[in-house]
Amino acid sequence: MKLLALIVVIAAAAVALFAWNSSGAAEIPQTGQAAPDFTLPSQDGSMVSLKDFRGKWVVLYFYPKDNTHGCTIEAHNFQRDLEKYVQNNAVVVGVSVDSTGSHQEFCAKQGLTFKLLADTEKKVSAQYGSLRNLVAVKMSARNTFLIDPDGNIEKVWVGVDPEKHSEEVLAALTELTRKSSAD
Secondary structure, X not given: OHHHHHHHHHHHHHHHHHHHHOOOOOOOOOOOOEOOOOEEEEOOOOEEEHHHHOOOEEEEEEOOOOOOHHHHHXXXXXXXXXXXXXXXXXXXXXXXXXXXXXHHHHHHHHOOXXXXXXXXXXXXXXXXXXXXXXXXEEEEOOEEEEEOOOOEEEEEEEOOOOOOHHHHHHHHHHHHHHHHHHO
């Protein structure tokens, strides 16, 4: 009887893991491709489109949920490094499936000043191959896209470590901006 219960638990865990990893989302856009355009509401209620940032580098990061441990660390680190991004002609934009109200509370509580976009219909997360299923709940995966001033994807990070991710993105951005200014 205990063996049967153990088999059921293992099978349920395998199904949950498979559901988390197989989202049915689109393929992840790759380096060199045009970044898919979108328009979503931000925490202040304004509509934000990717095309609004043409002429700037865009750090477009997807994250699972406001006010959770890893997402808070990742957001704090982007906020900590925000001036360095600005110095490199870049903006930071976060996307999750949370509501604008949730984003507003998250920004107020954590002192975040960059845009967080509400993908409540989950279309943009899916478009970027960044929608994951956790059994019956869909949320954004922790993926990041570095988009150049012309709207093309320059670098992709999948399943990032929130502790050191901002530093990784900033290093790549700094290298790319150096190369583009040398050309």
